[in-house]
Amino acid sequence: MKNQKVFAGIILLGFGFYFYLSQNHLELFKEYITWPSLLIIIGIAFLIQGYKGKNYEVILPGVIFIGFGLHFHVVHKLSIWPNNMGIFLLIISLGFLLQYQKTRNGLFQGMLFLVLSIILLFYDKVIGTIDLLQNGAANFWKYSPIALIVIGLILLVKKK
Numbered sequence: 001m002k003n004q005k006v007f008a009g010i011i012l013l014g015f016g017f018y019f020y021l022s023q024n025h026l027e028l029f030k031e032y033i034t035w036p037s038l039l040i041i042i043g044i045a046f047l048i049q050g051y052k053g054k055n056y057e058v059i060l061p062g063v064i065f066i067g068f069g070l071h072f073h074v075v076h077k078l079s080i081w082p083n084n085m086g087i088f089l090l091i092i093s094l095g096f097l098l099q100y101q102k103t104r105n106g107l108f109q110g111m112l113f114l115v116l117s118i119i120l121l122f123y124d125k126v127i128g129t130i131d132l133l134q135n136g137a138a139n140f141w142k143y144s145p146i147a148l149i150v151i152g153l154i155l156l157v158k159k160k
Contacts, residue, residue: 004049006045006052007045007046007049010041010045011041011042011045014042014044015038015041018033018037032073036068036069036070036072039065039068039069039072040065040066043062043066043067044062046058046065047059047063050102056103057099057103059095059098059099059102060092060095060096060098060099060106061095063091063092063099064092067092068091071088082121085120086118086120087117087121088117089114089116089117090113090114090118090121092113093110093111093117094110095110096110096113097110097111097114
């Protein structure tokens with residue numbers, strides 16, 4: 001890493017605050033003194049190193065650490081938050097796309113992970129839509145002779 005002082009400084013500050021809060025048992029921060037918070041601290045250090053230190057290759061691990069840390073904080077607090085592999089692929093995709101913004105590398109990987117995450121996040125809805133289309137096609141073929149007869153009668157009876 002180029003100029004590791006930024007990364008080391010952020011890690012030491014973050015861990016220092018973390019351990020200070022955990023030793024003093026402050027009720028306000030009690031629910032945030034968990035291992036996912038350490039992931040977020042490491043991710044913030046990587047992102048600051050990436051953007052401030054112009055070491056853009058560390059944007060991807062920074063986004064992954066922050067994203068995974070946030071996921072583990074939020075997953076049990078919000079009932080609408082997804083808890084499957086799709087969310088992890090979405091976080092990785094975001095990391096690749098943010099890194100691509102600065103390095104022009106990783107667009108294909110980012111888009112691939114994005115498509116896979118969307119498929120996994122909405123798998124039940126996709127399968128439901130496919131079943132609906134299959135049922136609709138089966139019903140169409142079942143009732144198509146009747147529809148043809150009705151359309152034919154309408155055309156014969158209808159006046160210009």
